[in-house]
Amino acid sequence: MIPSTLNSFYQRRIALVETSHTDESYNGSSSPSSAIWQSLLKPSFNLPPVTTPLRAASICIDGTPVVFSVKLTHREEAPAFRVLVEPGGTGITVPQQINCSLRTADQMLQIMGWQTAAEQINRIIGHVFPANSEELENWWGGIWLGTSVAESHTELRMYLNMRHGNIVQRWQRVADVLTEFGDESLQPVLENLISQTSPHAIPVGLGIVISKTVRGIRLYCGMHEPGEESILQCISGDASVVKENISWFCNSIIEQFGEFSRQSVTLGYDFHLDKNGNLQPLISRTKIDVACQRFAKAEGFTSFLGQLVQEFKFDNSQLPAFLADLDHCFSGSDVEYISLGIDGGIDHLTVYAKPHSCKPAVAY
16 A cells, blocks of 8 residues: 555645646646656555565665655756655565566656657666576566656656676676667777776666656666775766865765775766767766665764755755655655765765655565
């Protein structure tokens, strides 16, 4: 059963977004954002109680299948409703979860009238996951789905888990996906990325951004021993422009909450596709995602978020209301991840929060 608190939060947040969708292919009785919202929730909450989990939860380690986020930039922007969901529950296997997510993704594409993106998505899926589902039985995690709804723009998101296989196998899958949409000009970019990143990190996932067609692919690499120097060495482009910023960021976390643990920092590398579906031979942005589960409940964490906003001069018109709405609807939340975007400097901060009291039913 879908908790009523989720729908309350959705209504509260979507009211801030003056949706003006004009997609003539959508003929539903409700708004496309509402239909997408229901499609995301149904396979995550309309489930029988789990007696024996058949797979581990991956979006939140405690089994909460939904995470909300807010993005802060240097200027005030229109609000967006942003959510990530792990469909299927833990009572199914990884192959079953992947199939569940793909069915849900198909429904989302149909709602938006974006079925032409399915062919591109299938090409990516074919390189990431083996055709024989039995090979997926021992994999960790499957597919997350999400959406971002802004005033005049909606994006669908897919996140494909790649935490299986050795470093050569993982990089080969990454290369297969990227070269599927690129030409020979991509080769030196990919070779440089592998050379730069491999000593410090390993591919752990791919993100897909869909807006009518696939518009972006993000490679995620988990860091073995994250720290200031290793992060700087992995930033695409001229890392010297953010050296002082990264030093402050890392030292602030270490001083207040302790050293980074293994694989607690994930680097994201953004590749864009043009309107013809061709991958541009460059990395447009680097993201630094930090898992906060270990210290999000620490006494100084909220003030640390405030320090981040102040240090990088982000507009803070949205974060307090976002956290207040989570508190109002769910009696609280925990920040699961924070993410810094780097694009010629520290470009944005994204805060990902897990609502309290939103786990699916469990049988005892």
